[in-house]
Amino acid sequence: MGLYDRGYYQNEQDLDLRPGWNQQSAVSQLIILNVIVFVVNLLFGGVTTAYQGSVNEALALQSDTLWKPWAWYKAITYAFAHSSREISHIFFNMLSLYFLGRTVEMRYGRKEFLKIYLLAALFCGVLCMVIRGLRPESATVLGASGAVLCISMLFVYNFPNATVYFFIFPMPAWVLGVIFVLTNFLSNPGTGIAVDVHLFGILFATLYFFLGWNFSKLQDxxxxxxxxxxxxxxxxxxxxxxxxxxxxxxxxxxxxxxxxxxxxxxxxxxxxxxxxxxxxxxxxxxxxxxxxxxx
Structure with missing residues (x-):
């Protein structure tokens, strides 16, 4: 039985919210952009020990970015760069964005979805830039995880009783949300995973949903x-x-x-x-x- 035969997820109103590939959707365009940056870095970025390629070096946040105003653009560009050492970094981010983001885009509309995603990435990037800038240790931050987790949590908040599959295990969406929160709170910071960025993404989604934010007044x-x-x-x-x-x-x-x-x-x-x-x-x-x- 295939993925769509059993349904990747179904919401509590029995609506068919399964994602599909639409090149005009914000989700599809974000995935394409991230993959392009990843491939360009692999092909033309060369090899640098610290940043895994010169393209990533130009986009990623570093611990001293806070003290370099000319590099503050990295507070948003880091979200479009992914580790070249392991394909799982970009693969799971884009997989989550594809399966959960399409429904969130349908819920809020393309323009609002894109603003949520980009502002969540910026929110995570600015907080991370400030916090990492005040720490003595060297650190590099890259990846869409903060923005993707924001979108994933908005799915959970909007469709808490939807049935989702965590690997092969079916569960309500709210359980998946609990897993997101607990795994990041309990993660060891020494693993090299930017747990704080993940938590900032969850925080942004929580503020957006429960405070009733709306970015429609922001110009597209x-x-x-x-x-x-x-x-x-x-x-x-x-x-x-x-x-x-x-x-x-x-x-x-x-x-x-x-x-x-x-x-x-x-x-x-x-x-x-x-x-x-x-x-x-x-x-x-x-x-x-x-x-x-x-x-």
């Missing part, structure tokens, strides 16, 4: 890129009259065309600059093209 990164593109396009128009941010790009272009035509009426065509002539010519072509399409 892609929306930010689109805003910059729109600003640049408007800047190139060089509109001399008062700009109305509620106007569409077409309305702004029409407004600029009216201004240029008024300038021609007042001072003649020879008064136009080269850019104004080029804009008016392009605008006229666009108008004629739209009329042909509409006819």
């Amino acid at each position: 990164p892609m929306e930010g890129v689109q805003s910059v593109q729109k600003w640049w396009k408007r800047r190139k128009l060089k509109i001399h009259v008062q700009d109305d941010p509620t106007l569409s790009d077409d309305e702004l272009e029409a407004k600029e065309a009216d201004r240029i035509l008024e300038k021609i009426h007042a001072s003649g065509k020879d008064s136009l600059t080269g850019k104004e002539k080029k804009f008016l010519e392009k605008y006229s072509q666009n108008v004629r093209s739209k009329k042909r399409m509409g006819s």
Whole structure:
């Protein structure tokens, strides 16, 4: 009997929440990104004793990162680097993200899920950077475990009675959550596992769920890129009259065309600059093209 014949997990409402591969989902894209970084480090990172490759060296948190402001970006990039010494590090992180993260993404939506994941990674990274920076011993931190554990605990909190399989053993999701917490609390810090990062991830999920956090007001990164593109396009128009941010790009272009035509009426065509002539010519072509399409 296959994995999906028995069901990897089922929630208490008997909904079919089994994950599937969707290249457009945040889970799939995060997995792809982590695997790409892992492979690039293996192929081109070379061998360094401390950081297991130059790519990991550029991304991982070190104990002295706190005292190097130019390296504070590592408080987020560490979560996309994984140990090159053992494939199990990235394998189990991505496996957990795949099986539990897809349902969490469906629960919160793609944008909110991505914000949760990235902010959890940043939360873990900043706390780890501060704590490790105040310790005398040398340490390197890398891996998505903190963010993945945050997502896993959100699954537990949202679907506590869902049946999950821990290896081959079925159990309610809340039992798996207890296992997550106890194994990290009772782990020996000397094993080389960043237990504190794991606990920070669990803490972030707990705060998010029980305090009712919502990051919908935070701007989506892609929306930010689109805003910059729109600003640049408007800047190139060089509109001399008062700009109305509620106007569409077409309305702004029409407004600029009216201004240029008024300038021609007042001072003649020879008064136009080269850019104004080029804009008016392009605008006229666009108008004629739209009329042909509409006819």
